[in-house]
Amino acid sequence: MLPLQTTYQSLHDDYLSEIKRKSDRLMNYFLVSFFIAGLLLAFFYDTWTIAIGVGGLSLLAYYSTKLLLPKSDACQYVASLVLGIFMAQYIYQMHGLFEMHFIAFIGSAILITYQNWKLQIPLAVLVIVHHATFGYLQYLGYDKIYFTQLDYMTLQTFLIHGFLATVVFFICGLWAYQLKILNERQIVQTFEMGRLQEEQLQRKALLQSNEELKKSNKELDSFVYSVSHDLRAPLTSMLGVVNLCETGTLDPFILKNVGFIKSSIKKLDGFIMDILDYSRNARLEVDRHEIHFQDLLADISNNLKFIGAEEQRKVNIRTKIKNGIPFYTDKGRLTMILNNLVSNSMRYQDPQTPDPFVEVRVHITESAAEISVLDNGIGIKEEHQEKVFNMFYRVSSKSIGSGLGLYIVKEAVDKLNGTIELKSQIGKGTEFSICLPNMTSHGL
Known part of the structure; x- marks a missing residue:
């Protein structure tokens, strides 16, 4: 041989x-x-x-x-x-x-x-x-x-x-x-x-x-x-x-x-x-389920209602869903993605903003779901934006959390064959744009 x-x-x-x-x-x-x-x-x-x-x-x-x-x-x-x-x-x-x-x-x-x-x-x-x-x-x-x-x-x-x-x-x-x-x-x-x-x-x-x-x-x-x-x-x-x-x-x-x-x-x-x-x-492994975004986001909002320190103000969680087409993906991973992004937006609210909010927008097509999670929080400096998806990366010692959240989000999006992009400005807020393929029965 x-x-x-x-x-x-x-x-x-x-x-x-x-x-x-x-x-x-x-x-x-x-x-x-x-x-x-x-x-x-x-x-x-x-x-x-x-x-x-x-x-x-x-x-x-x-x-x-x-x-x-x-x-x-x-x-x-x-x-x-x-x-x-x-x-x-x-x-x-x-x-x-x-x-x-x-x-x-x-x-x-x-x-x-x-x-x-x-x-x-x-x-x-x-x-x-x-x-x-x-x-x-x-x-x-x-x-x-x-x-x-x-x-x-x-x-x-x-x-x-x-x-x-x-x-x-x-x-x-x-x-x-x-x-x-x-x-x-x-x-x-x-x-x-x-x-x-x-x-x-x-x-x-x-x-x-x-x-x-x-x-x-x-x-x-x-x-x-x-x-x-x-x-x-x-x-x-x-x-x-x-x-x-x-x-x-x-x-x-x-x-x-x-x-x-x-x-x-x-x-x-x-x-x-x-x-x-x-x-x-x-x-x-990826487990395919039909997703009902209205119920999913309602559960996430209820679970995150009391997040943060006592001195933090409550953040208004808003949703805008353009549905009507069945969407299939891994429910556990999608929940983990949205939970991390929404909770991050709530933690890093801007104390100078009179009305802090997190808005989740969902637009579903036959081929994909386009999801945006945007807020009017403190924002992320441009020099840090390329590194926020790295494991254990924290912007500063004052950062909240383990530094695993956004890394897990990126890994979960990759597992679902999707993409994620970040746009942020200091003092104006942050937006995460996610595109996940629709795992319909004929698309598997």
């Missing part, structure tokens, strides 16, 4: 490198054998100068190229020429023995192992030039120019011989080319098989991870349940005791400190609720 990081190119390069290594080793055996064969012929024909000189220089040329250009294919082309030179050497040593022409064909077959058809060209050219040159010189009467032991060889015979030799070189080149194509296809298949195996392992790992994630979610659900009951229950009890203390005394000092305790308990409870909202939004 192939590792994931293995690419087709690296696999292909490794294959070519292995082919070159094995072919070079095979070529070493043949070239040394040809040199030794030349020395053996020298015993019988007394051609030591040719055997040592030509054969030695041929080997020197091949191994020098291989040493000087180790990463190049130049030594392969030199080997092609050397194989042709050995053929010419044997013909000369054996005084034109015609059968020695087959040495060229043996060399042509050896070159197939490199799977490069172009290597046949240097050998073919050398054979043709050798045959043409030596044959022509021999029939001109030059002494000791050996091409054939026959007393005659017509042009027609020479052309037929050259044509047949070329056919052999062509066939060997074709085999080399086809062998290369076949092996490259096998490389592609091997790579694809490895990739598919890796994908299968990844899918199995993903399924296992999903199972573990489901288990973790169940454990987290248990934790959330524990937080909502085991942590909030004591806070509720404490708040009840504080209320009793508050009603049971008229001492201004005690009332002031009880008020501090009461405010701290409410902040801690609000922070726990923010964490619970964040946890639920991150884990729970």
